[in-house]
Amino acid sequence: MNTPLTGLGWTSAANAAPAGWTAITTSVEGVPANFGKGFAQKSGYYLCFTSAINSANPTGDIICDVVILSDKSPLPSGYVYVKEFLDPKSSVSKKKRLCVKLIPLGAADLAVLEILVTSKSKLLPNYLRIGEMSGFALWCKKDHVLKPKPLPKPRKINLEMKHLSLEPDNSCSTDAPPERPPPPFGPKRQATLKHHESIYESSNVYAISAMDGVPFALHPKFENSVNTSTNASSCFKDFHIKSLTDIEKEYDYSFLVERTAAARLPPTIS
16 A cells, blocks of 8 residues: 655656655656646646655645645635745646645545546546646545554553462562462262252351352252252253354354445545
């Protein structure tokens, strides 16, 4: 993708354009693209462009549209006349004026990437015809602006959150041996719940219950079923566990509407 243009202007000669500016000296057909020469005017001028961001354009504004206005047409809001880098002997015709619209890069959806000059009868596919000036036709190419993705800001962790981190604290001494975890439950304790114990019972070697941290409580009727059943999971025998394939099939969504809307291009200003 080409770089968006940041400026258009007129220059008296091909080698008279300022630094960072490129003059369009010939048309697509190879004819000298000298505007204004003839019709009792000895010297003409050339169209030039730039993609640079410098002190003259510190905010990095880019061209999003180019229009040609007649001498009686008012300047549209947000548009400016192109710059002029002419010697005292040259002057731009006022019958038709070339104007551009500059907007910040971050606010642009479309940008002008290229300007070409052709004869009036020439057709350029994939280019937008701007209009005619001094026997030439002006064309531009627009495309969507690729905006850089914003980087996520680093998250600040206060002292209290740092103490809750699962990562080991390097400031602690490594000489002390790590504490051994308490012995696990026996196989009988792991397999079933004792009849006289409640699922809310916290008198175990870990000093926590199975419900710690759970934001809801089991209904008493289910607790009675667990206490009276030989198998703790027998009261949940009707529960159906879905496989990954079942979940993907049930909640599959193709985003067809969103992709169709995103593929639509906004109308261009001709």
